Amino acid sequence: MANLTATVARVVVDVDRHGKNIKDVQSEIVKLKEENRLLKTAVEECKRYSWRWSLKLHGLKENVNEDVRKEVIIVLGKVAPGLQVYLEDGVDIAHRLGPKRTDGSNRPVIILFALRRILDAVWKCAKGCKFLRDNKLRLTQALSPEDRLAREKLWPLVDKARKEGKRATLIGPFALIDGKKINHWDVK
Known part of the structure; x- marks a missing residue:
């Protein structure tokens, strides 16, 4: 009987200890989930920041052996004529997105700017731009x-x-x- 009482007492102590451990683990999980959410938000914000340096150009016709960057600089020079001399240095990279389409439609072009002020000025000039409308072109923000x-x-x-x-x-x-x-x- 004494053995049984001692065993039950040990089991009760173990259950209490495990209950406390479970509560500690549960609170730690809640903290880790919140930390994980904050870290994911920070990583998304870093990605978003890098995407803010880009615009997408829709509707630019594809040609064989095209120099996309040069064509983009020409288009942007017509969108923002006052910036034409800065575009050669301001446009870092321009390339088509995705694989060539079999239906003949034009792939959009992603434009990465080296200078944020050039991007902002081009974006401002693109709003309501007659040249873009007349040539069925469209500039949009590049989103992640x-x-x-x-x-x-x-x-x-x-x-x-x-x-x-x-x-x-x-x-x-x-x-x-x-x-x-x-x-x-x-x-x-």
């Missing part, structure tokens, strides 16, 4: 794949809010609806 997915997830909310007469817009990977910031991870 994560930002594209986030926008696809948030767009129904923004669209619904606009139909309800609310002010709503997409900014990077989040939406602003009547001044309230909504992140993509908040949407089910």
Whole structure:
């Protein structure tokens, strides 16, 4: 009987200790999940920053043995004539995205700028640019794949809010609806 009582007492102590250990592990898991979310957010922000140095040009016709960078500089020179002398140094890399298309449609061109002020000036000049409209060209912000997915997830909310007469817009990977910031991870 004394053996049984001692064994039960040991089991009770072990259960209490394991219960405390489980609570400690659970709180540690909560902390690690939050730290992981913060780290993922920081990494996404770093990626997003590098994408901010780029624009996409849609509609530029593809030619055999083309020098995409040179063609882009010519187009951007017509979009922002005052910047033409700076574009040779301001445009670092320009290349087509993805494999050649079998349907004959033109692949977009990603343009990486060496100077942020050149990108900002070109982007400003591109808004409502007659040359782009007349030549069926379009400049857009280059978004990271994560930002594209986030926008696809948030767009129904923004669209619904606009139909309800609310002010709503997409900014990077989040939406602003009547001044309230909504992140993509908040949407089910």
